[in-house]
Amino acid sequence: MGLGAVALAIAVLGIAGWLAFLVTQSRVRHRRQAAAQNLSPFLTDDELENTRLNKVLLSALIATAVLAIVMPVYYLNESSRQAAAVVHFDDQAVERGLEWFTEYKCGNCHGANGGGGGATYVEKRSGIKTTWSAPALTDVLYRYTPDEVEYWLTYGRQGTPMPAWGAEGGGPLDSQQISDLIAYIASIQAPQSDVLAAVEGKVSRELARLLNADQQVADAVAAQQAALAALEAAPSQFAAVQGIPAELETVLTGAGTCTDGSAALYQQACASGGMDSDRDGLTDVAEVELTDLVARMILNSPESDAATALGKLAFDHTNAFTNSDGPTPIPDLTGAETAVTEFNTIVRDLGLASQNNERLVTAAQHGLDYLAGVAETRPYQIDIPGLAAEVFSGNITEAQRAAALFNAYCARCHTAGYSAGIAFTEAAGSGAIGPSLRDGRAEVQFPDEADQVKFIIKGSVNGQLYGINGIGRGWMPGFGAMLSEEDIMLIVKFERSL
Structure with missing residues (x-):
């Protein structure tokens, strides 16, 4: 207090x-009086x-x-x-x-501490599942105002994994909860010195991204080829393995090969058990059969987490703990339970792939054709030597930094597919949630280069004019608190060269 x-x-x-004293003093005191009160003399004027x-x-x-x-x-x-x-x-x-951040799993995409992460996403043009880069939240208030952050939280970003969270946008949170989220985001903002120091790291990562782009695309093509081959092989693999789970059930519940423990895996009772030398809950015959069934399942199924789990299993009728998880021994009966689960998983997945095989193969082939086209045309590449000669008086270092700064701070909104990964990245400045900057669009919007610099420093303001006939909506962030004016000038020169 x-x-x-x-x-x-x-x-x-x-x-x-004081009030209590007045009330007390004003009360009539009941006492025996020789005469009636109205006949008793009151205080004299002198006393009053x-x-x-x-x-x-x-x-x-x-x-x-x-x-x-x-x-x-x-x-x-x-x-x-x-x-x-x-x-x-x-x-x-x-x-x-x-x-709210924890309950609604914001950290699944943006990182547990808001430092950035990724979200599973099906890229629209190719139909390929990829990881969409989700931005860090620890510097968002250096480029957006709280009202602008509220807009993105409320309505989300259509065409990306970011959903609408506010009730007005169709999400689950009311305005108070959105305000609370913004308060939390404000509390995790990094010091400005850290934000400025992070620029060099981002530049280095973007240069490495460009340098390794061709190899990353080649890896994506190889992965898609493997996925297509797996789909094409699914019907024959399904035919080879679909009966194995039933064989396993027969071994673990059948007379002479079951135990009470193995039959219980199928909620059954063992009518006539067999010999269990190591007393691990599996009969000797069952352990031999399990080894054979696991080998057949692995041989005839595609690579998957389930197949990997099966590959770690072994059974030995002389050892009750053939398997282990690090220093922790695993009972063979637990290994058998794992086999039951993974067998069913593999058969289920192969069954689905077989039932929908034509459609899935067609989609996978479309994705492969898309990636092959990307590998051939290389739309993601930036001609650094040409940029240096045209804009930076032959200075390769400045040209590299300009391209890297654009990709690090601008491409998420102004380059199609950038956040989906290098294999899905179109030409720099091709336009996404933000407008295309190609074909001299920046020079049309900002005839005066200095005006464009000011715009990037401050960002757009809802309803206010920018450039020539541009009306802000608050979508364009301001980078004046995150980048030096020299770096912003490099970005402007890069954009005006597109």
């Missing part, structure tokens, strides 16, 4: 005491105007003195109390925001 609150409490108690009046005036003087002391003290303490209340309120908002 603050000093002001204590002083106010004292004043209130004093006033309450001296003794009684002096008591009342003294009490009023004391109350006035107390208030004269208390109110300034309360006033002086009130501003700090209000400030502390604001801090407490903000802390509570941050705590609630963390709760």
Whole structure:
């Protein structure tokens, strides 16, 4: 409790005491009287105007003195109390925001601490599943205002894995919850010095991305070829393995090969058990059969997590703990349970691939054709020597930095497919959620280069003019707090060369 609150409490108690005194004094005292009250003489004028009046005036003087002391003290303490209340309120908002951040699994895409991550995404042009790069939230308020962040949280970003979270956009959160989320995001903003220091790392990563782009695309082509081959092989593989789970059930529940433990894996009872030398819950015959069935399943199934899990299993009728997880031994009966689960998983997946084989193969072939076209045309490449000669007076270093800065800070919105990965990245500045910058569009919008620099520093403001006939919506972030003016100038020169 603050000093002001204590002083106010004292004043209130004093006033309450005075009122209690007045009430007490005004009460009629019931006592035996020789005569009726209306016949008893009251105080004399001298008593009323001296003794009684002096008591009342003294009490009023004391109350006035107390208030004269208390109110300034309360006033002086009130501003700090209000400030502390604001801090407490903000802390509570941050705590609630963390709760929503965790409950709605924002960290699955943006990283557990908001440092950035990725989300599974099916790229629209190719139909290939990839990982969409989700941005870090630890620097978002250096480029967007809280109101702009509220917009993106409320309505999401259509065409990306970012859904609408606000009720107005069709999401599950009300406006208070969105405000709490923003409070939490504000609490995890990195120091500006760290944001500025991160520029060099981003430049290096983007240059490495461009340098290794051809190999990454080649790897994507190889992976898609393998996926296509697996789909084409699915019908024959399914035919080879579809009966194996039933064979396994017969071994683990059949007379002479079962135990109570192995039959229980299928919620059955073992009518006539067999010999279990190592007393691990599997008969000796079952362990031999299990080894054979696991080998057949692996041989006739595609690479998968289930096949990998089966490859780690082994069974030995002389050892109750043939398998282990690091230093922890695993009972063979538990290994058999794993085999039951993974057998069913493999057969289920191959069955689905076989039933829909024509459609899946066609889609996979389309994806492969798309990637083959990317490998041939290389739309993601940037002609650094040409850029240097045309814009930077032959300075390769400046040209590289300009291209890397654009990809690191601008391509997410202004280059189609950038966030989906290098294999899906179109020509720099081809346009995505932000407009295309190609064919001299930047020079058309900003005839004066200095105006474009100012625009990138400040970003757009909803309803305000920018450039020639441009009306802001608050979608274009400002990078003045994240990049030096020299780096922004490099970006401007790069964009005006497209």
